[in-house]
Amino acid sequence: MAVLNEEQEMLRDMARDWATNESPVTEFRKVRASGEPHAYDKDAYATMAEMGWAGVIIPEDHGGSDFGFMSAGLVVEELGKTLTASPLVATTIAASAIVLGGSEEQKAKWLPKLASGETVATLAVDEGAHHDPSTIETSVSGGKLTGKKAFVHEAHGADLFVVAAKDGLYLVEKGDGVSLATRKLTDQRSHADVNFDGAAADKLESGGDSLLDDVLDRARVLTAAEMLGMAQQVFDTTLDYLKQRVQFNQVLATFQALQHRMADLFADLAQMRSAVEAGLQAVDGGFGVARAATIAKAEANRVLHTISNQGIQLHGGIGMTDEYDVGFYLKRARVLEAAWGSSSYLKDRFAKLGSY
């Protein structure tokens, strides 16, 4: 755990208390059972926004607290532990695009509403099943945006889309020219293919040529923070289970084969936490962001992949049941591993950043 300031510790403790008491995994089960396409509890999200969590990276003069990405990551990590379904990550990523690329007018129009939770937003970049920002076909002509975006996170709840077109990022409001086709994935959260057919689009003109990359790096570190919470939770739950379950008249935790496997996972988790926290801090510091964010998401992918699999294996048969939570983490893990860069995409990017 990075060394935190007092403000960050309070925020983390508040998020931990709320997630543990008000949003345990049973709440996610309720959302799943409801079958609603937006797949989150709107009252819960309103409460989260009231506590200031939707405005953590938004400047104070636009209704946020401007605590930064490390702070946002602390909240997201805690929510990841209990699989809290909400559009917080998607909205924060979209807000970062407006903070970086928006005009004063655009900022004044949208940021206060995003911070207050009144408006939900999401980033739409990829046009296929793989993350690939280099092959965008979506285009804009005469202020009208046309193109198909695939597997957009939190699309059903979104009032505002930040859409990547060939020549930059655009704001598109839901409504005319925007239609959704639900894509139900293993995590039971909101995903949809979004068809933009001549939808009114407002370009984010600031932020320079690297705007899309800069926003994607913010998406990577925040997603990695959610994955960190998930990995930590699976590890802790599994360790508790090994200390209780008895076979051959012995608790499983006394078997050396399992002790050594847990020691390996503990080391992996330490590596993941270091990488993720450094990624969040790099965004706040504004130095070496591309590299740090790539390392953060690559390590998050590697370690959560392993821990989510081992979580099932070490729970044994009951880990395969819907009654146990551990399977939910596996099913969310793979969706997030694919988001904003699979491991192979990120390794390629890391090599490119190192000029080899």
Next chain:
Amino acid sequence: MATQLEPDAHADEDAFRTEVQQFLAEHFPAELKNKGNALAGVDGPTDETPAMTAWRKAVGERGWGTPTWPKEYGGGGLTKAQAKIIDQEFAKAGAYNPIGGMGVMMFGPTLLEYGSEEQKREHIPPICRGEIRWCQGYSEPNAGSDLANLQTFAEDKGDHYVVNGQKTWTSGGQWADKCFAIVRTDKSDKHRGISFMLIDMDAPGVEVRPITMISGTSPFCETFFDNVKVPKKNLVGEEGQGWTIGKRLLQHERTNISGGGRLASMMGQSLGDIAKNYGETDADGELADKVLRDKIADFEIRWNSFLLTARRAVEESKAQGGVSEISSVLKKVGTKLSQERSELLIEIRGLQGLGWEGEEFTDGELEAVRGWLFGKATTIYGGSTEIQNNIIAKRVLGMLDHQ
């Protein structure tokens, strides 16, 4: 008050920095610039040149090679902040710390904690001056990972002990002046029968035989004790306290093996850059061998998160005023990654990366080969990876002992 104190603290630091710079200007021989500190390691002796001797003496007299150790025993008596300034200024000037070895890394800190006043006065000052080389008498043929199984016996003869037995993997034993050893003083109790004592390597009955390793070098020795007399004043702590003291010393050893800084300096150039020198690149200037490129990136990402983890362990330990629990993973992760890097270097260089000797190979290539082989020891010594896993599982994760 606080605002009053801060500028003063800064002024003091600035003054100290100037003092270090002046010291370097006066004493650091230009011919040693950017040379490594071969003498301080345990790898082998060097023929010390007059410039090296002068530099060792100059630093040793000030106690700046052991800057935070108490002044009364020959240390620098400085704060951590001042020690950092010495590090920074030495690095800037391309100067190495000539005071090192096992005396500094492991034995000194342990003796400062457990030694008697008389022992500290006798043994610490020569370490601070870099005059005495210490070696470690721990492992035995039947006491490796199960170290407490050691059998070397010290028999009580009134005013002295008589030691008989065999130690092995004695790093630098053939060059050492003295040995800190754990020996058995009571055969009836495995752990509480162990004592920590100091043995002169030139005492009658001590015999040292270097062991040739797979790397072709002989940094380790077998050490035989045949009726060796050890005066009682050389017992550290009390009889039976050796296991406790010995384990404390091992913590210092682990910190040194896994120390991110030392590993980082070993790593040097990025593997991607090296691979571009040895292999084909494509039109984009990327490595043409995409499988190898993927392996390199995969390694470098994990290596970077290891460096971040080492840094985090230091920050956490500082903030919480104790050893951070993630420190327990540093040795196992750092040594594994170093080994992986050596293997990747060979893959990058092909057979050019497996040279044993000859002018057709660069020094860098030959050193990498020896490093690859010798590096296999790092996951065995200082508590093997398997022992580290036991420690993590039991002490950090609270997984129970086998019943």
